[in-house]
Amino acid sequence: MRVLLTGGAGYIGAHTAVELLEQGHEVVLADNYVNSSPKVVDRIEAITGHRVRAYRADVSDRAAMEALFTEQEIDAAIHFAGLKAVGESVAKPLAYYRNNLDSTLTLLEAMERHGVGRLIFSSSATVYGTPERLPLTEEQGTGVCTNPYGWTKVMIEQILRDYTAAHPEFSAVLLRYFNPVGAHRSGLIGEAPNGVPNNLMPYITQTALGKRDHLSIFGNDYDTPDGTGVRDYIHVVDLARGHAAALGYCAEHCGVEVFNLGTGRGYSVLEMAETFARVNGVAVPYVFAPRRPGDVAACYADASKARRILGWEAVLTLEDMCRDSWNWQRQNPDGYEGA
Numbered sequence: 001m002r003v004l005l006t007g008g009a010g011y012i013g014a015h016t017a018v019e020l021l022e023q024g025h026e027v028v029l030a031d032n033y034v035n036s037s038p039k040v041v042d043r044i045e046a047i048t049g050h051r052v053r054a055y056r057a058d059v060s061d062r063a064a065m066e067a068l069f070t071e072q073e074i075d076a077a078i079h080f081a082g083l084k085a086v087g088e089s090v091a092k093p094l095a096y097y098r099n100n101l102d103s104t105l106t107l108l109e110a111m112e113r114h115g116v117g118r119l120i121f122s123s124s125a126t127v128y129g130t131p132e133r134l135p136l137t138e139e140q141g142t143g144v145c146t147n148p149y150g151w152t153k154v155m156i157e158q159i160l161r162d163y164t165a166a167h168p169e170f171s172a173v174l175l176r177y178f179n180p181v182g183a184h185r186s187g188l189i190g191e192a193p194n195g196v197p198n199n200l201m202p203y204i205t206q207t208a209l210g211k212r213d214h215l216s217i218f219g220n221d222y223d224t225p226d227g228t229g230v231r232d233y234i235h236v237v238d239l240a241r242g243h244a245a246a247l248g249y250c251a252e253h254c255g256v257e258v259f260n261l262g263t264g265r266g267y268s269v270l271e272m273a274e275t276f277a278r279v280n281g282v283a284v285p286y287v288f289a290p291r292r293p294g295d296v297a298a299c300y301a302d303a304s305k306a307r308r309i310l311g312w313e314a315v316l317t318l319e320d321m322c323r324d325s326w327n328w329q330r331q332n333p334d335g336y337e338g339a
C-alpha cells in the first residue's frame, strides 16, 4: 500500500515509516517539522535503503493537502501529526485545539475528496482519565481528561466515530498508545524532546548523560508496590509493528475499531531507573519529589484485544527499551541538532 504518514518525521511516525518500508509498503510523509527535523527523512532512508517521499507541509493547510493527494495515489493514512506536550497544552489551549483538530478535519476532507477510505489515528491512554479498573480494557469509557491535549484526543476520536457513522464504508482504527519508549536499534532515530524533557525515559537518558543533575521521582507514596507511579512502557518498535498490523486490519474492515497498544505489564518509576542503570552500567542519580499534579498512581493496558484481532503483541522487553534508549541518546546527545 502507499501510506501517508502525517507527522511522519516525529518519534513514533519515523519508527512506523521504517517498519512499513521494511514490510514492502510505500511511504509518503507530511510534516511541518514543528517538533522534528527534516534530517529524520535521511535517517529513515539510511536504515531501510528505500526512498521516502517527504512533503514539508502543515496538515491543516488545505492547498498543501490537495496538492499532496493529487500527486500521490494514497491508499491509507496514519495520522500522527499533532502537538503533544501536556503542560504546554494547559498554557496554550487554543494552539492545541487549533492544531490538533484542524489538521484532522483538513486531512479527512482531503481524504474524502480523493476517495481514500482508511485511517489510523494516534490516540492515547490519556483518554481513559483516571482508570476505574486495571488493566484498562477498550470497553472502559473515556474519562475526564485533566488537560487540553487529552481532550483533543477524545474529541478527535468522536469526530472519527461521527464521520464513520455517516460513511459506513470508511475504516477508522483508533490506537490508544500507552507509554512509548526506546529507539530503533541502529541508534539513528529516537525521541528528541525540545528543552527539558517532561517524560520519564528522556529524563533518565539525559541524567545518565550528565545533562541533568538527577532524576526527580514524582511521588513515592502512591498505592503501588514500591510507592512510585506505575505505567505500561512499550518499545516504540513494537508500537510501530502495531501500526503495520492495524493497516492490514483496516484494509479489510469498515467502521471504527479501538485498540490499546501496550504490553499489559506495568513498571514503576524506580524499576525503570534501576533497570536502566543496571542494563547500561551507568548511574542514574535520583531524589524523591512531590507528586506531579494530574498524575495517576497506575495505568496499564489489557492488551488482549489487539492480540486477538490484529494478531499483534509487544515482544521487546524492558531491558531492550533501556538499552535502545541509551544507544540512541549516546549517539545523539543533542538529538538531531548535533547531526
Ligand code: NAD
Pocket: 006, 007, 008, 009, 010, 011, 012, 013, 030, 031, 032, 033, 034, 035, 036, 037, 057, 058, 059, 060, 079, 080, 081, 082, 083, 084, 099, 103, 122, 123, 124, 125, 177, 178, 179, 180
Ligand atoms: P512527535 O511530536 O515526535 O511527532 C508529531 C509530529 O507531528 C512532529 O514531527 C511534528 O513536527 C508534526 N506535526 C505537528 N503538527 C503538525 C501539523 N499541523 N502539520 C504537520 N506536521 C505536524 O510526537 P510522537 O511522540 O511521535 O507522537 C505522535 C502522535 O502520537 C501524536 O499525535 C501524539 O499525540 C500521539 N501520542 C504520543 C504518545 C507519546 O508518548 N509519544 C502517547 C500517546 C499518543
Ligand code: UD1
Pocket: 084, 086, 087, 124, 125, 126, 150, 179, 198, 199, 200, 201, 203, 215, 216, 217, 218, 219, 228, 229, 230, 231, 269, 292, 293, 294, 295
Ligand atoms: C504523560 C502525560 C500523558 C501523555 C504521556 C505521553 C501527564 C499527566 N500525562 O503520561 O497525557 O499521553 O505522557 O506523552 O503529563 N516521572 C517522574 N519524573 C520525571 C518524569 C516522570 O517521576 O521526571 C514519572 C511520572 O510521575 C509517571 C511516570 O514517570 O509516574 C511516567 O511519566 P511520563 O513519562 O510523563 O508519562 P505519563 O505521566 O504516563
